Amino acid sequence: MKQLPVLILVTKKPVAGKVKTRLMPGASAESAANIAFEMICETVEKSARSWPGERRLLVSPDTKDPRLQDLAKRHNVLLGEQAGGDLGAKMESALCDALTDAPAAAIMGCDIPDISQTMLKLAFDRLTEGKNVLGPSADGGFYMIGLNRIEPGIFEHIEWSTDSVLRDVLQRMQACKIPVDVLLPCLKDIDEWRDFQHLASVNARYAGYR
Numbered sequence: 459m460k461q462l463p464v465l466i467l468v469t470k471k472p473v474a475g476k477v478k479t480r481l482m483p484g485a486s487a488e489s490a491a492n493i494a495f496e497m498i499c500e501t502v503e504k505s506a507r508s509w510p511g512e513r514r515l516l517v518s519p520d521t522k523d524p525r526l527q528d529l530a531k532r533h534n535v536l537l538g539e540q541a542g543g544d545l546g547a548k549m550e551s552a553l554c555d556a557l558t559d560a561p562a563a564a565i566m567g568c569d570i571p572d573i574s575q576t577m578l579k580l581a582f583d584r585l586t587e588g589k590n591v592l593g594p595s596a597d598g599g600f601y602m603i604g605l606n607r608i609e610p611g612i613f614e615h616i617e618w619s620t621d622s623v624l625r626d627v628l629q630r631m632q633a634c635k636i637p638v639d640v641l642l643p644c645l646k647d648i649d650e651w652r653d654f655q656h657l658a659s660v661n662a663r664y665a666g667y668r
Contacts, residue, residue: 462511463562463585463604465578466552468540469498469569470518471526478569484651485667493654493667494569499529500663501568506533508575509582512560516540516552546613553608564591564604569647571657571664573601577642589639592628596646599623609634 470477472495474487481490498515505513515530517523518540530537541551549565556563562585566573573593581591581604591604598621612634616626631638648654658664 461560463564463582464512464514464556464560465505465509465582466556466563466565467498467501467505467513467515467535467568468518468548468552468565469515469567470494471520471523472498478648480649481651481654484654489667493648493664495525496664496667497571497648498526498568500571501566501573502529502533502535504573504575505578506535508578511582512536514538514552514556516548518548545618546616549603550608550610550613553605557605557608562586562588562604562606564602566593566602567647569649570595570601570645571648571661572645581640581642584640590631590637591640591642592638593642594624594644596644597621597649598625599647600627601645601647602642603627605636607636609636612636 472491474491477494478490481493485493502515514536516538517526520539521527521537527537540548552565553563564581564585581602584591585604588606590606591602593600593602595601612630616623646653648657658667
């Protein structure tokens with residue numbers, strides 16, 4: 459059976475006071491954690507409907523949350539823990555592990571509710587064709603990167619959570635001769651309270667959290 463591209467979803471365990479703290483004080487710590495979990499659910503559900511290959515949900519610091527365990531079981535997602543180190547080290551480890559057996563792998567956060575099933579299917583199809591995929595985010599970073607190969611240290615010394623992330627990663631990919639074949643639409647991740655307020659106004663799923 460032909461191996462298919464793997465989708466890796468990464469997230470923090472939705473614990474009050476530990477996740478989406480930038481939504482506060484607009485939201486309480488508990489509400490921010492519930493919003494984070496709802497976005498995880500939406501992301502997993504969309505991927506289950508649109509990504510034919512294996513899907514993994516990697517959580518930091520651990521998977522000891524019955525809600526996540528149930529979610530993974532219901533949607534046939536492999537649940538695991540993220541590697542140690544900074545974001546770059548975690549991403550490199552997850553991609554390297556997936557690429558051991560799969561021809562391609564994509565990694566994506568769980569706070570991009572605007573991503574559609576159509577976009578996910580497009581990324582899957584292009585990776586299947588041997589192309590690399592990148593989804594830029596409005597804050598100067600990226601929400602998805604899909605590769606057919608990876609170079610050791612490709613994400614080292616990146617200043618994460620700054621507006622230079624996308625530029626720096628593109629430069630690093632160019633240096634490693636890894637082309638960006640497909641650029642997905644630019645989307646906005648949900649970090650600040652104003653981001654969530656807009657989301658809740660257009661997506662009924664989140665209206666009750668306002």
